[in-house]
Amino acid sequence: MAADWLKRLMAVAVLLTLSSCYIPDKFRAELRLSRFGDYDLTYKGDLMWAPILDDYRTGKITPDNEAEKIENIRKDLSRDIAFRKIESRGRGRFAVEYERAGRLGQVQLVALIRRDARILMLRALQNGGIVVTANSLRPSDAQTLAELGLTMEGEFRITTDANVVDHNATEVRQFGAYRVYVWKIDGPLAPAPHLAMVRDSDPRRPLPPPPSSKMQP
Structure with missing residues (x-):
């Protein structure tokens, strides 16, 4: 039964993987996600x-x-008020800082940057699952980006106390009551991060305190 549930959950994750015209590079990103x-x-x-x-x-x-x-391009990015900084570096490259927080509804999709230009997506499912999926490139597109000199280097972390049922993180670290899932992205051909968790159904339980500082563990 659990295996069938996981297969359905991951099938949704695959179907929801979409391409984006915005390519991340030289980045550090973190998602703090509670149960x-x-x-x-x-x-x-x-x-x-x-x-x-x-x-x-x-x-x-x-x-x-x-x-x-x-x-x-700058105006297009600024449509999302979650951007705290948008600074042109020339030739279509921008140095940005982004922060968005909230609580996923029972069925909801949240995207960085937005639904029609997704780099990362959080999807809450009717069955209580939450799937986090990064943009996936076709091998031919990834090879083209590599030939154009786009390194797509960075690090992505998910810090959570949730029941994680599947992931492809590079490494997992324990940090108190939390686990930190880390993806080291070393180029366009690197596997796209994904993680699936089961949401705690009791909203009356208090949230645990967050880590003392972001991106430290």
């Missing part, structure tokens, strides 16, 4: 608007329109 579905998601690093690379290659970006194109 009740409370979350705090932070991202610090670079985001690259991938389509602009082809615009540079084909000559669509010129000295006359480059500033406008870059500003349009």
